[in-house]
Amino acid sequence: MVELLTYEMDQVFHALGDATRRQMLRELASGGRTVSQLAEPFAMSLAAASKHIKVLENAGLIRREVLGRTHVCHLEPGPLASAHEWLGAYSRFWTGRLDILERLLREDDARKSATQKKGDQT
Known part of the structure; x- marks a missing residue:
């Protein structure tokens, strides 16, 4: 149990250790955003944004909702x-x-x- 909590906390702090991911979380605090919307302020490719989003997902900080071809991210x-x-x-x-x-x-x-x-x- 303690090891699991330690692993989860490590994932959270790893995710929070990047300014881009922290900004993405700030954006999500005001509501769901598509991957494109999250990537836009950083002038990064969708592939790069997806990597950041995956780190946030692995930490349990966001969940992704798939609506057809659109992926909408929500803060957890x-x-x-x-x-x-x-x-x-x-x-x-x-x-x-x-x-x-x-x-x-x-x-x-x-x-x-x-x-x-x-x-x-x-």
């Missing part, structure tokens, strides 16, 4: 939610670290301010 957000959840652990980690740093800096500022006030009084 589930794997993105899993990736977001995984990243959330690191977000909480860094938030905690930054909160500690902020507290330490405020304490340091308070000590410096108190020391300066004592120096001003003498």
Whole structure:
């Protein structure tokens, strides 16, 4: 089970590791697009676009609907939610670290301010 989840997460992050595929996902967030529509902003061949789409499909991030000769792609957000959840652990980690740093800096500022006030009084 853990190995399966690891493999799936690897596929998602591999797919998200390419700017073209991330842009395709952004486009699909507003609705289905044909392969031609997904390829258009990149001035790439349909074959190249299909390779990107296949990576997204393998990661479970999109599904392709065949309507006659037209292939329409749709966003499948589930794997993105899993990736977001995984990243959330690191977000909480860094938030905690930054909160500690902020507290330490405020304490340091308070000590410096108190020391300066004592120096001003003498």
